[in-house]
Amino acid sequence: xxxxxxxxxxxxxxxxxxxxxxxxxxxxxxxxxxxxxxxxxxxxxxxxxxxxxxxxxxxxxxxxxxxxxxxxxxxxxxxxxxxxxxxxxxxxxxxxxxxxxxxxxxxxx
Numbered sequence: 001x002x003x004x005x006x007x008x009x010x011x012x013x014x015x016x017x018x019x020x021x022x023x024x025x026x027x028x029x030x031x032x033x034x035x036x037x038x039x040x041x042x043x044x045x046x047x048x049x050x051x052x053x054x055x056x057x058x059x060x061x062x063x064x065x066x067x068x069x070x071x072x073x074x075x076x077x078x079x080x081x082x083x084x085x086x087x088x089x090x091x092x093x094x095x096x097x098x099x100x101x102x103x104x105x106x107x108x109x
Contacts, residue, residue, distance in 0.1 A: 016071055016095075017104050023064050024089060024108055039064045041087070041108070049081045061089070071095060072102055 001015035002008070010018070026038030039060040058077050065074050072093040080088040090105045 012071075013102060013104075016069065016102065017106065019069050020065060020089075020091065021106060021108065023068050024061055037064075037068060054079055054081070065091075071097065 001010050001012060003010045003014070004018060004022075023037070024039055024041055028038045028040060029035050031037045039057075041057055041060060058079050061077055061079070062074055065072075065077075072095055074091065074093045076090075076092040078090040080090065082088070087108045088105060089108055091103065093102045094100070095102050
């Protein structure tokens with residue numbers, strides 16, 4: 001497994017995080033051969049944030065992660081938007097192969 005920015009080897013956990021962030025930051029319809037790949041997060045990131053809209057974004061993330069990251073089973077997603085345009089995503093999941101708990105929190109850039 002290789003880091004897409006540095007070309008250096010990375011752990012499986014870091015590779016999963018890299019994959020999840022790629023899915024989250026790809027707008028639906030932008031991949032030519034995979035039009036349904038991605039989420040609605042990026043095009044809507046500056047929209048007014050309320051509870052309903054936040055739930056819509058988390059739902060989009062959950063559906064995309066379930067479809068495009070087969071190594072984990074998502075247990076919980078939380079999207080924090082403290083400053084407009086700077087969301088943080090918290091994920092709790094279980095690796096399907098080992099049943100190990102997998103958690104992380106990252107800012108989506």
